Amino acid sequence: xxxxxxxxxxxxxxxxxxxxxxxxxxxxxxxxxxxxxxxxxxxxxxxxxxxxxxxxxxxxxxxxxxxxxxxxxxxxxxxxxxxxxxxxxxxxxxxxxxxxxxxxxxxxxxxxxxxxxxxxxxxxxxxxxxxxxxxxxxxxxxxxxxxxxxxxxxxxxxxxxxxxxxxxxxxxxxxxxxxxxxxxxxxxxxxxxxxxxxxxxxxxxxxxxxxxxxxxxxxxxxxxxxxxxxxxxxxxxxxxxxxxxxxxxxxxxx
Amino acid sequence: xxxxxxxxxxxxxxxxxxxxxxxxxxxxxxxxxxxxxxxxxxxxxxxxxxxxxxxxxxxxxxxxxxxxxxxxxxxxxxxxxxxxxxxxxxxxxxxxxxxxxxxxxxxxxxxxxxxxxxxxxxxxxxxxxxxxxxxxxxxxxxxxxxxxxxxxxxxxxxxxxxxxxxxxxxxxxxxxxxxxxxxxxxxxxxxxxxxxxxxxxxxxxxxxxxxxxxxxxxxxxx
Numbered sequence: 001x002x003x004x005x006x007x008x009x010x011x012x013x014x015x016x017x018x019x020x021x022x023x024x025x026x027x028x029x030x031x032x033x034x035x036x037x038x039x040x041x042x043x044x045x046x047x048x049x050x051x052x053x054x055x056x057x058x059x060x061x062x063x064x065x066x067x068x069x070x071x072x073x074x075x076x077x078x079x080x081x082x083x084x085x086x087x088x089x090x091x092x093x094x095x096x097x098x099x100x101x102x103x104x105x106x107x108x109x110x111x112x113x114x115x116x117x118x119x120x121x122x123x124x125x126x127x128x129x130x131x132x133x134x135x136x137x138x139x140x141x142x143x144x145x146x147x148x149x150x151x152x153x154x155x156x157x158x159x160x161x162x163x164x165x166x167x168x169x170x171x172x173x174x175x176x177x178x179x180x181x182x183x184x185x186x187x188x189x190x191x192x193x194x195x196x197x198x199x200x201x202x203x204x205x206x207x208x209x210x211x212x213x214x215x216x217x218x219x220x221x222x223x224x225x226x227x228x229x230x231x232x233x234x235x236x237x238x239x240x241x242x243x244x245x246x247x248x249x250x251x252x253x254x
Numbered sequence: 255x256x257x258x259x260x261x262x263x264x265x266x267x268x269x270x271x272x273x274x275x276x277x278x279x280x281x282x283x284x285x286x287x288x289x290x291x292x293x294x295x296x297x298x299x300x301x302x303x304x305x306x307x308x309x310x311x312x313x314x315x316x317x318x319x320x321x322x323x324x325x326x327x328x329x330x331x332x333x334x335x336x337x338x339x340x341x342x343x344x345x346x347x348x349x350x351x352x353x354x355x356x357x358x359x360x361x362x363x364x365x366x367x368x369x370x371x372x373x374x375x376x377x378x379x380x381x382x383x384x385x386x387x388x389x390x391x392x393x394x395x396x397x398x399x400x401x402x403x404x405x406x407x408x409x410x411x412x413x414x415x416x417x418x419x420x421x422x423x424x425x426x427x428x429x430x431x432x433x434x435x436x437x438x439x440x441x442x443x444x445x446x447x448x449x450x451x452x453x454x455x456x457x458x459x460x461x462x463x464x465x466x467x468x469x470x471x472x473x474x475x476x
Contacts, residue, residue: 209326209328210326213328237328237329237332238328238329238332238333238465239329239330239333239465240329245329246329246330249328249329250257250327250328250329250330250331251257251260251261251328252257252261
């Protein structure tokens, strides 16, 4: 497996009796962006939530199979969810900064929760994370004055990205990160993705196929819990091999 | 526009391209008849037909642009729209070539009669057959038929080379008929070009149907 990559072997997931993922095996390339597309309820969000053990947060949920981040099987005994989530960050559809905390504290919170080593300068790490999330220039003068909630939607989302990046994860999972944002804010997030993949492997769930086409080198198409096709994005959107992928990307679906 | 209406619009565009193909075929047919029947009025029909082909080109190009901008088509739809866009340009050129032939016929009708040393009717019939089969392949989304068209192009090229040799020889023997001979050569050249455009259309059909680029003898079947 390439550096920073994710290898998934025979991943199955359930909510109670309902099977949400069926036998997913996939190799996600490190330091690239991979988009996950598919209709509502196809399992794409469940899939990414299995990549950092968020799936099991739901008491009805369980999963089997193996997920390797680097050389670590994150489902192996002895690997803790906290450890996994430090290595695999996540950003959600709706920006969720801690509303009462300042911008600075929002980013620092992630570091503190993950056992920030004393002696290193917290301020440097916060600045670096905000820079990587392309938010620093917009907030540097109000870091401790303004709350995270006072920012615009797009800035809040970049703040959440900064919070996720602060602990220097190897993988960043994004579940519809721009679907609540206007086109300008969306464009900023997409530009940011281009920068980020230098240093982090990105897996993005999106309903917007044009967005997948713009940001991702690889795309996986899910349908009814199964991975139907996984290939380079240009192949998926110009000449998919599977008729079901073709029907979905051309809107002939259903 | 909903996706259903988009697909209806795309089907409509496809039919309009077929209609434009019919106009181009008709233009070539008229030009060939103008030559064989030495009929000036048929030349004029070619000229007036070209105006319609040109305006069709502009209109269909606009539809293509709108669908690309507004619908962001994907996969087979994207390939079809690109193929149509290129076919539009090829058919417009076929219309121009019919005009070129008709202009030569016009000139020939003002010159003393002289029989062509090149077998122009034979070239005409092969070029027209290639165009018809390429358009049929488009109508039927038939990549195998399109592939068959590609194989005919070498034959037409060889005929064109042969026409050149024959005309050159005739010019040496009958310099007084150089004007006639130059016109024969231009006509042959235009039939050869029509074959090239039919080839392009056939390649576009293969790209649309199979997603494969077979231009310039590429063999990729991906």
